[in-house]
Amino acid sequence: MxxxxxxxxxxxxxxxxxxxxxPNNYSQYESTVNQIIDRVRAEGDKALFDYTLQFDKFTLTAENIRVTKEEIAEAYTQMDENLIDVIRQSAENIRAFHQKQLRNSWFDAKPDGTILGMKITAIERAGVYVPGGKAAYPSSVLMNVIPAKVAGVDEIIMTTPPGKDGKVNPGTLVAADIAGVDTIYKVGGAQAIAAMAFGTESVPKVDKITGPGNIFVALAKKAVYGYVSIDSIAxxxxxxxxxxxxxxxxxxxxxxxxxxxxxxxxxxxxxxxxxxxxxxxxxxxxxxxxxxxxxxxxxxxxxxxxxxxxxxxxxxxxxxxxxxxxxxxxxxxxxxxxxxxxxxxxxxxxxxxxxxxxxxxxxxGPNHILPTNGTARFFSPVNVDDFIKKTSIISYSRQALEKVHNQIETFAKSEGLTAHANSIKVRFED
Amino acid sequence: MxxxxxxxxxxxxxxxxxxxxxPNNYSQYESTVNQIIDRVRAEGDKALFDYTLQFDKFTLTAENIRVTKEEIAEAYTQMDENLIDVIRQSAENIRAFHQKQLRNSWFDAKPDGTILGMKITAIERAGVYVPGGKAAYPSSVLMNVIPAKVAGVDEIIMTTPPGKDGKVNPGTLVAADIAGVDTIYKVGGAQAIAAMAFGTESVPKVDKITGPGNIFVALAKKAVYGYVSIDSIAxxxxxxxxxxxxxxxxxxxxxxxxxxxxxxxxxxxxxxxxxxxxxxxxxxxxxxxxxxxxxxxxxxxxxxxxxxxxxxxxxxxxxxxxxxxxxxxxxxxxxxxxxxxxxxxxxxxxxxxxxxxxxxxxxxGPNHILPTNGTARFFSPVNVDDFIKKTSIISYSRQALEKVHNQIETFAKSEGLTAHANSIKVRFED
CATH class of the missing domain: 3.40.50.1980 (Nitrogenase molybdenum iron protein domain)
Known part of the structure; x- marks a missing residue:
């Protein structure tokens, strides 16, 4: 060396x-990715079925798109029991570490009737992308899913490309089951990201998409950012x-x-x-x-x-x-x-x-999905905060607002926003 | 109604x-925005000067790009004193609320020598975009800058377009000064976002860009996401x-x-x-x-x-x-x-x-920069967490690693990552 x-x-x-x-240096693939996204958005399931036949050589239908309980049970029988125990222990450590990241809603109350605070709520539905083939890492499944589960996300779905035979890597299935995924869909690539961002007849729209993937998956995540939240692009x-x-x-x-x-x-x-x-x-x-x-x-x-x-x-x-x-x-x-x-x-x-x-x-126990390529200057490891959002809480009494109403009106008027000023003024016009 | x-x-x-x-529905402007970004990235200041002449009709140079102390002092004389007091009081309330959001680094120690935790550090440099003309709201300046200041960001820069006469809105300057901005650059539009994302001879590269703007600014922020962090697109x-x-x-x-x-x-x-x-x-x-x-x-x-x-x-x-x-x-x-x-x-x-x-x-006191357009399903108000990042901390003793080394090796080998397994194994090969 x-x-x-x-x-x-x-x-x-x-x-x-x-x-x-x-991964920002691959804009030549952007138009392909945008085409895939637009088609999934317009045609829903039909586009997913077509792309899966084209890219994964498997005939996907509304009936076989979901991994069944039987397939998960079968996956357990295909895995070494010792390895399953290790995955369980690892999941337990990841859960314990991420539980320490949980935060409370909080408020600050003043005796004049003012209450200010932040309410923490989990997002409702998270979508995890898991690559297929050799890039299917059960450890990554745990690292993506468990923080969402700990955050209190109601429903966690997963998408992963099927093999030609329609099967999914057993390690992925066992890890998903141990981590607590609700439903697994057999779709991969940019089309899977589009399906989770906009929803199709079969795949429900999610609030946040996480998980690693090839350059098409990464560009698709960047393209749908804003419609949904995404993790940082690895x-x-x-x-x-x-x-x-x-x-x-x-x-x-x-x-x-x-x-x-x-x-x-x-x-x-x-x-x-x-x-x-x-x-x-x-x-x-x-x-x-x-x-x-x-x-x-x-x-x-x-x-x-x-x-x-x-x-x-x-x-x-x-x-x-x-x-x-x-x-x-x-x-x-x-x-x-x-x-x-x-x-x-x-x-x-x-x-x-x-x-x-x-x-x-x-x-x-700490997450292994970490900021790369210098982005640790501003990004963080995947953590429970990625699956919650905050809402400001503001409550004032008449007395508290009265003390400051002139100041608010002055500020609003100075910005030319007279209807803003008016909404404060009407409360004290008697 | x-x-x-x-x-x-x-x-x-x-x-x-x-x-x-x-704001996601304006992809027709993307190529224009990408051209501006590419040119700023390639040519630095020269591109900024050209675009400022083209869009703002002002001859920008390396000498006049920074707002001077004299210009800030002059801005104070142009503002109503009562309004300045209101801005100061508002800034104080915003500071007090955001200070309650500050978090500690934390760790969990076990008697076998294990330490796991998260270290919280502020980002080093933040860049705030402030629109010019009628969209220059001093209140927004406070809401963007104060959370970064409270988070402990070392340096906060601001970009805002100059008028034809090279002047910046006095309200913007006074609010920036009260909030604690270090340097203000007279650049606007997508070119300002590109300058902060990649740096030019005059404008330093930042770690995070926040602040509202027109559709060109919004698309530019989306385009540089990943090179830097951005706030949500309003x-x-x-x-x-x-x-x-x-x-x-x-x-x-x-x-x-x-x-x-x-x-x-x-x-x-x-x-x-x-x-x-x-x-x-x-x-x-x-x-x-x-x-x-x-x-x-x-x-x-x-x-x-x-x-x-x-x-x-x-x-x-x-x-x-x-x-x-x-x-x-x-x-x-x-x-x-x-x-x-x-x-x-x-x-x-x-x-x-x-x-x-x-x-x-x-x-x-709570932030007025809030998620719009249904994104409150997954985004939060601007808050102190936007200006910090987390780093996982992992320390194990020999004894602690020895207890679990077989399990780690099993998991790594199951994923075909034998050099991963090797790095654990070599520590217990004697």
Whole structure:
């Protein structure tokens, strides 16, 4: 793995390279996606059936579009029992962590009769997209569905593309069942997103769409934003390890590779102040690449977006980490909690030698759907807040309004909004 | 004002009409907006200067693009002192309400060495768009800027189009100064949004863009979503009054008109169980329309999107209110708090006879930037959470990871991600 000195130039060039992976750079597919959306909006189920035949080679109908109870029961028999137990335990941990995110409605009351507050309510229906084929990850199903369930969403639906035989990945079905999905529809691609955004005869309109997908799914989500709410649009996975001389090279190397194996656009970066660590990690990486199954993908992603950056000081290293705003950030330093206080931008921070990144992907409880591509500067991990909305509450007594009515009228009139002023004035015109 | 029986058909037809006002229905301007964005991205300041000459007829340069201290001081001298006091008091109320929204980072620690939590950090730089001309509302400046300030955002910039003479509305400048804006740039339109999203030589790149604007501004915000975060895209204003026979017709009528005056696409709806109230409100509206300054706008918006809906039961009325999900909802019933418990979808709820909607627009403290066009089903008022992001925190001890390492490896391998499994395994291979 290449070792590069961390300086202004290398930092900027890496930042530019990483941004090239943005899902925003695929506008050439927008017209195709818009066509699919328009057709689903106009024709409903018929468009879904046509597209499913075209893209998934399966004859979808109003009768077979929903996954049946029997299919879910069958999926359980196709899965290893030990794995089902693991999924259940993971779901339990995810539930426990997300339950701590629940918030109360609140209000503030003053003795003059004023009540101001915010009412928290869950959205009514959420839709989760799950990719088909090799990209069907049961862990992602848990991470999308459980926060909605914990938030108190009334109904959670899922869409996922069927195989040619009309079947859905058993792992997806078991995870959906454990997480508490109400209905699963066998539709994929941009057409599934359109169906959830606008509703069809079979698929009900939802309030929010979450879940990963290919570029067509990502562009479709962006296109329907505003008609419904969406989660942030995920780019390729990333890991950044911030380490000093106290880190174990073998662990750091293994963790870098755990993200590099995702796909060829994935990024794995080590920033360290220790030249020795840099060299040893590079060696360990070479050793692992020889034996790991997904070596071809790993090698390409390391060639494209893998770096070991040697920093002159921990301060420079932290500055670079904040600029990169990595999806996953491991801190393996003498005092990781102290280092953490200076981190401003990251999706998830893993502290110390035993908080290996896959612990967060699979088991600890915090969400693994995290902001990528520098968007941790302003986006958050999927969390319970994504499935609730707030409503302001305002109540004034006559006495409270009377004290301030002149001020409100003055402000409204100054903006030329005289009917606004009038609505306050009429209450005190006697 | 027309009185219509509330039934399934009238409800659906009104919902369809209201949705036609959505800012999503203007895709014909998208290519123009995309061209502007691309040019600003490629050429930076030069594009801003050209567009400002073209659209605003002002020769913008790197020297005059920033509003100076002198211009702000001059703006104060151009404003009524009483009005400045009102703006200050309003700002104080907005600050007090939003301060109650501040949240703490939190963690949960277990005696086996596990720490899980969420770290809350403010975004670094926010950009507020303020329209020029008649649409420059000082109250909106306060509502956009103060939540960011309270959240702890380091730097808040503002963009607003200059007049032909290069001047900016004094109300905008005074409100910006009171709210705590750091720098104001004289740029408007889609080019201002592009400048804040990507940065130019003069305008720094921000993490989040908020603020209202015309359709070009709205489409530009949607186009840059993902590169930066944006607030929800606002549509025309709406008021829905839910009232029974205890309401005072004159107050209800005045409140309906306070929103109808915004523009011809604004919507004002009364839903009531009382035929007498319906008739008296209709009469009062007719009386007010004769005397109010903005009567031509009011009349058009009432003709297009104004309704008095007569419901057979309060239950039906509440169902309709939840379906409409109005930006502003006034509840004027015998027991408004009881009615409120059954409201699920609304931007802001005003309770009782004295919580007139303009009280919320100008003074009470809760934000007046609210979800429109049915998006209160899933969006919230602008609030402090819009200017912070969360980072998951995960720390495990060796002991804690050892207990579960087999389970994590099983889950990772089941998804074919063997390098993920490897990163856990290497920690226990001795």
């Amino acid at each position: 290449r070792i590069v000195a961390l300086d202004k130039e290398s930092k900027q060039s890496i930042l530019n390279d990483l941004l090239k992976r943005s 780019g390729p996975s990333e890991i950044l390890v911030l380490a000093d001389e106290t880190a174990t090279p073998r662990y750091v190397a293994a963790d870098l590779l755990s993200q590099a194996e995702h796909d060829e656009l994935a990024s794995a970066i080590l920033i360290t102040t220790s030249k020795e660590l840099a060299e040893k990690v590079s060696e360990e990486v070479d050793g692992f690449v020889k034996v790991l199954e997904r070596a071809p993908i790993i090698q390409k992603s390391l060639d494209n977006y893998g770096y070991i950056l040697l920093a002159e000081s921990m301060e420079d290293a932290i500055d670079a980490a904040n600029a990169i705003a990595s999806e996953h950030l491991e801190i393996i330093t003498k005092n990781p909690f102290d280092t953490m206080t200076r981190i401003r931008n990251a999706g998830a921070i893993f502290l110390g030698e035993y908080a290996s990144e896959p612990l967060g992907d699979y088991f600890a | 027309r009185i219509v029986a509330l039934d399934k058909e009238s409800k659906q037809s009104i919902l369809n009409d209201l949705l036609k006002r959505s 549509g025309p204003s709406e008021i829905l009054v839910l009232a029974d026979e205890t309401a005072t017709p004159r107050y209800v009528a005045a409140d309906l008109l306070s929103q109808a005056e915004h523009d011809e696409l604004a919507s004002a709806i009364l839903i009531t169980t009382s035929k007498e109230l319906a008739e008296k409100v209709s009469e009062e509206v007719d009386g007010f329309v004769k005397v109010l300054e903005r009567a031509p706008i009011i009349q058009k918006s009432l003709d297009n999107y104004g309704y008095i809906l007569l419901a057979e039961s309060m239950e039906d009325a509440i169902d309709a209110a939840n379906a409409i999900a109005s930006e502003h909802l006034e509840i004027i019933t015998k027991n408004p708090f009881d009615t409120m418990t059954r409201i699920r979808n609304a931007g802001a709820i005003f309770l009782g006879e004295y919580a007139s909607e303009p009280l919320g627009d100008y003074f009470a």
